[in-house]
Amino acid sequence: MKQNDLYYTPVRFSHLLGYSGVGSIVRLANYRTAVICDTRFWESAGDSSRTISYVKRISSQLAEGRELKAPPVSKIDNGRVYGSTIPAVVFPKTCFCRKCGALHLDPWAKQNLDANVEKLSCQQSSCGGELQQVTWCAIGDNGYLSEVDWHSLCHPKPSSCRRTIEGDISYLKLQEVNGQESVVCTECLKAKKLPRARLGSVNQVQPWLSPIKHKPIHKSMDGKNEQYYVTEINNPATYSPLTTRGIVIPPESRRLEETSLVSQLRNRSAFLSDIEASNPKRRESRIRQEARNIGCSPHELNTAIQQVRDSEYEESAVWESEKDPQEEEFLAFITMIENLQEDEDFVPEHETGMFRELIDAAFPQYKHVSKLIENLVIVKRLREILIFKGFKRGGGDEPLIVPPDIEQKSSWLPATELFGEGIFFSINNDLLSEWERQASVKSYVDNLSRAYEASSIELPSLSGAGVTPRFVLLHTIAHLFIRELESSAGYPAASIRERIYCSQALNMAGVLIYTTSADVAGTLGGLMEQGRAKRFLANFVAMLKRAEWCSLDPVCSEASGQGIESLNMAACHACSLVPETSCDFLNILLDRKLISGSKEHDISSLEDFALKMALRESTP
Structure with a gap:
């Protein structure tokens, strides 16, 4: 769209905090290419950014305590653009x-x-x-x-x-x-x-x-x-965004839905400060005047102001924790939360008991699967915060990370809220610990770990987990489960994401498969329904079978290295790889043989190992 000799190009929030972020080269509506200016110029263009509320935990742990703001928003009405826009300059000239x-x-x-x-x-x-x-x-x-x-x-x-x-x-x-x-x-x-x-x-x-x-x-x-x-200009080395994600969990997720009036007042700190500093008579006058401007009653405005003040107190009261951010999320998924309301930002529904009862009553042949799955949780609603932390260029060993404001003096980072649903399940930690202690498994994955250390790839999201048998297994399960949902539920894999919770020291072995959108209403509920006990069992068993076969076998299953810098083993586009947007780890560090087993490397299948453990427990 063109207005006042300027061209305007609509950009999705999720893209603006990714490959169309600060410093990226984008194609405009007039087919020119241009570069997005840094956030200092966003502010000078007229800052209508909205501060994201109830994210103190995420801000503290993932954003060095800086404020998180959504990018400015503008609207098109009758061919005219209203509100703040993000500037870009034509490049190359x-x-x-x-x-x-x-x-x-x-x-x-x-x-x-x-x-x-x-x-x-x-x-x-x-x-x-x-x-x-x-x-x-x-x-x-x-x-x-x-x-x-x-x-x-x-x-x-x-x-x-x-x-x-x-x-x-x-x-x-x-x-x-x-x-x-x-x-x-x-x-x-x-x-x-x-x-x-x-x-x-x-x-x-x-x-x-x-x-x-x-x-x-x-x-x-x-x-x-x-x-x-x-x-x-379209070479991947030209621009690589650095983003991080966090899920809002209790107590911050337990806020009630805000009215539009409360949301509007959150962004008017000057008005709230003026009201707070005024004497009672002036305060009453300002309330009446502002109520007329907004189109509400003075009572409604007073109530909204009090709700903002109350929520600020609640937000500041969030606990300070020394736990790892992912450990906190993992604990939130496996902990029963009482008195949940549908309008909260984190609504898990535990399905583990129903899952075990279903297998005992109708599918005893899958007793080993019941042993394998420790927790099954339907996530009816979640709120994810996507934070843009900067970008880098070039392919050197240690490229400089450029912050969103270039000079790293800003007190805020661009971020956006995504709402959605998902399925969370964790693998039995006792079973998994015994599985990964096998010498054959350790020796086999050590080869992949050494290859990763020798490569030029660095995955910040992997820093806590490391290339361990536990991680490679969980990562491969996540990919195969996404592929299974794509075929059984009709979900496009590109719309689904993975989140891996992996730590041997913290006894974490969880997978979150989820989908989100920028709409506050979230998604339609189709994905979480695949987590219901019967459907999950069907999907999980089919996923285990999927690991056994690939249309490119025996080439795929016998590969000693494939994918980026040969950092995949038995994993290719025909069986285990998913769209880049779905994976946090560049579609590497995957291997079906850890699930299907390998006689050559003396690794039993995951099903056989779980069955052996189940039989051992049932034997007097």
């Missing part, structure tokens, strides 16, 4: 002619045109070809993103070329040389291949900031010069 290949540096400025115009023409004599943004940029492991210095790239050392860059680079052309896109100088005929071409320096820190006057050579922590190189 270098264009090339689709007809002759000549490069043009910021042709909008040269031709005195708006950067949003739909077509630009090549100004080379008798050409007139259409100009298009280049798809190349310069990045560094320090998080820098810059226009490519095309002249210096093609002429890295002083040469006999008589041309020097003076705002006109049309003597340089993009051409294919020996099958690779290259920049070619038409004056001296020098050429430079573009992919991964090295640069000595760059002229920008970020596209929305002022250019660097003196091109510095930055040094990294080990004293070496920072490396800058040319890459395509």
